[in-house]
Structures are given as C-alpha cells and as structure tokens.
Amino acid sequence: MLRALGIAATGMQAQQTNVEVISNNIANVSTTGFKRSMAEFQDLLYQNADRVGTESSETGTILPTGTQIGLGVRNSGVNRITSQGTLTQTDNKLDVAVDGRGYFGVLLPNGDTAYTRDGSFKFSDTGQIVTNEGYQVLPGITIDPRAKDVTINQAGEVVMTDSSGKQQTIGRLQLYMFANEAGLEAQGGNNFLSTTASGDPIQGLPNDPGFGSIRQGYLESSNVNVVQEITSLIQAQRSYELNSKVIEAADQMMQTTSQLR
16 A cells, blocks of 8 residues: 555656646747647556566466556656647748748857747847847848848848849858757757757758748747647646545555554
8 A cells, every 4th residue: 555655646746747848838839939848758667576477386387477566657758849830920021930840040148059940030239130039040140221121032041122122142041950859958038959869950051951941921830739738738637636546545545454453
C-alpha cells in the first residue's frame, strides 16, 4: 500500500507538468509564430517479484510471465511541435511570414544570434529593419527614410522605391534551418538559441532548396488548436483526479489494517 501511495504521487506530479504545458500553449494562442509543446512521459523502473523467464521447478519449466510491479511515471521531456501555423494577412509592409521551413536570424545585444519565426518587424530610428525589441534582423538591412515604398518579394529581396519611382534592391533576408528544430532552446520574446541537440544552423536564402518562401503583409499565427488543448486539459485533469483517488483508497486500506486487532 505504501508503494501505491508513491506510484500515485508520481502520477499526480506527471499530470501537473502536463497541465502546466497545456496552460502555456493556451496562453500563447495569439502569439505570433508560437509553436505548441507536448509533455512526454516514461514509466519508471519495475520491481521483480518473480523474474520472467526463470525456472519455476526442478524439471526446468520456465515462468511465462513473471511478476513485475511498476513504480510509476516520470516526465521524459517537453517536445515542441514545429508544424506550420496559419498565415494571417495584415497588409503591414514590414510584416513577413516564412511559408515553409526556416527561421529569421536576430542579432542580440551580446553578439549572439537568436532565431525566430516572428516576422513582425519594424524600422529603427536609422531606418534599419529590427524586431519588436529593437534587435537587428540579419543580415542587417537599412532603408532610406526618404523611400516612397518598400517591397519584400518571395525570395526575400528587399526592394526600395525612391521618391522618383526608381526601384533598387538593397538586401535580402536570410533564413536558417536546423536538423532538429525541437532541440532549440526557447529564450522568451519569440526567440530561440541553437544548442548541441538542435545542431548548427544551416544558413540559406528564401526559395533555396529546402527553405521556405517569404510572404509580405502576412504573419504566422500560433499553431495551437484550442479545441485540442481543452480536450487534453480535461484528460489531464481526470488523470490527476484518478491518481488522487488511488491515494485516498490506499490511505483507507492502511487505516483499516491499522485498526485490526
């Protein structure tokens, strides 16, 4: 019965983690470029009362099943689901979305490069294309403040139209891919850092083989499905309640045992 208490406790802890992951997904349902996460679990070690495959008699008969009792569950990781979110039209000239694979590069103040799917870019006071936090978008493109119009085509080329109507290509946005996107380390602010698990960034350009294209005037919505998250939340809540019922039942059994005379 003491073992049942421990097993149920691991179940409650696991479902608590599950609820926390789901709640973060729901909280970011409107976050540009957000990728939903999913908690993953593994069963714990087993205690062998009778090991399967051992001899059960002097004649050499073999136990067909044995007796293994599990010790519960643990969280084995939180996996990020990197599927494409819906592209939402905004008609803002500096809103760009990646249609396909690839991340924008962002130069952080400490000199490191962060990676993001959030293409809600802005102009700095010098006309440079930056993120909402004012970080430079790589490779570092500056627009003349006197420009009449700015166009970003599907290949990521930034074309400026001056006051006389003359067009000039002044730069091209870069994209980055990773062998294991789920291995990127989230930093908040819609930014990720590369890790040993993600692999080194593979630099390319929009429309290169394997890379996505750029859609100007669009933003990538979160890939969170609210109905799916609510369903998962209900399942996690019920699992938590069932584990708490196991603790209550084990406690009642222990109470009954202690009252025997």
